[in-house]
Amino acid sequence: MRFVRKKLVQLLVVMLCVTFFSFLLLELLPGDTATTLCAGAGGTECIEQKTAEFHLNDPMPVRYVRWLGGVVTGDFGSSARNAQPVSEALKQRLPVTIELLLYSQFLALIIAVPVGLIAAQRSGSLFDRGSTGVLFLFLAIPNFMLALVLILIFPVRLKLLNAVGYTPFTENPFKSLGSLLLPAITLAAAEMATYMRLLRTDLIATMQEDYITMAKAKGMSPRHILLRHAFKPSSFSLITVIGLNFGRLIGGTLLVEVIFSINGLGKYTVDGILGRDYIPVQGAIVVIALGYVLVNFAVDMIYAALDPRIRHARALV
């Protein structure tokens, strides 16, 4: 329990730091809410009025605390461009990004785990070398390139799937998964290589352990040993990295969302920065950071559950 509490406190501190620094960062950027609101219409008068309305003349820490107070009560402010409340926009867009994330991780894993298992079982074989080579190639493909190639092959040449757009999962799950298939593959490609290598390396290390030799000596089948004895202890780093990727990708789907015109969190953030509309960006960063931190927390918990030594280790944090 002390472990959990310590992690929670750490989580809170991290959140405060991230939000504070993102506030500071956005502060340094040119333009502010008032000038964005008054673009086109009004003049200095309008700017003065809006500046007063949003308390833009207050010192930055004061505004940060005020903003933070709002966030805690669920009020993220509203976009300066279309007056849409940020919390509402986040509610619409977060599920899209999460679906995309889950989907891509799922695709990456259903390829990476079997390939990793077989490659470890027959390390040094043609399959092992071949799969490693192909996945290394995947890792070098920039995701915008993969996106273009996929668009070229499926929607353009084969007239399959749509290049852009998104159908909500609640509306039609089947269509929804179809609409996100290409972006999900794009995101999954690089992850696949990482996961497969990680699993393979750890499995090979585990297979050197004494208890595996013991199992072999007892005459268990190689498949049984691989799946029942070696797989679980070898999946620790995989779980960690999946967790980390998950957190990382919450902010990392940005480019893919822009290319495939998916109205997710990433696109929301980019639109905000490019449109000099910083209140939404600030809100999105909170969600991204929170997601990242929570996933890390979850990974630590899973880790502790899988390996009791972690719960009692001192020098972890």
Place this chain on the structure above:
Amino acid sequence: MPVPSSDSPGVVPSKSSIFAGSGDLATEIGRMSDGSAHELNNLGALDSDEDGRSAKKRLGPVFWVAAGWFILVALAALLAPVLPLKSYTAPSAFIRKPPSAQFWFGTDTIGRDIFSRVVWGGRVSLAVAFASITFGVIVGGTIGIVSGYFRGRIETLLMGFCDVLLSFPALLLALSIVAFRGDQRDLLTISLAIGVVSIAPVARLVRANTLVYSQREFVTAARSLGARRGRIIVKEILPNVIFPVLSFSIIAIGLAIVAEGGLAFLGQSVQPPTPTWGGMISDGRNYLSNAPWISLMPCLILFLTVLALNLAGDRIREYFDIKDND
């Protein structure tokens, strides 16, 4: 049961910092944090991790092919002004012509020769990549070596700074820096944007290596001989941490090229008509159905170059990896 990180300290990045590994797939620069250093390590260990005692260390043919390709691209980029290339800015009547003997890579929507644009674009893309990584290595390297050697409060402060940098999605950070520079989207701005993103990963790598080397006997020896701190850092530690940084920055240059492409896709890279690979790829994406070569040709060159850098950097890392000798 093996502790997961038994053979590779980078496996559990979340343990060293809750921010570790944060970044952005889009630019992949975030991968350069310790989490990814491990990935790369893993991938680097392709042929040596079973036997682990490859008799003689050689760079191997893969390295030379990769290095050859990169040198070719770099030479073309350097010599672009003196090469007999068609104009890369002047439009012509040959609009959207597919690759042919006359136009090796075809022509774009206003009839410019894509081959010469790829060569000139390479000039810009490579310049941005080199400049940004040089910046990242100098700033990040200094941060890393100082915090790794002096430890204490200064380490907490500097590494905290890196954690904050890492906690932003990389592309978002780069975008903010471009926005910060206003509408001046020149080489300097883009290099700076990508360079800042690369600070934290380099700093972590250098710090980790500095930590190891400052415990070594030769450093203790130098200290007991009365060497000043500055001398120890420059003469004893720097020469040792420079090799991992070198192989890392080769890979990082590839990532920076990709990062430029990412910015270009958001319309935030170097202003047209200056060609960059990313800009060209992005420009052609609306013509995928009837003129795919506009995007695909620069794409192919970019991919091969990044792949070559990955392979070469990987080989070099392996070549200089002292641990493998044990």
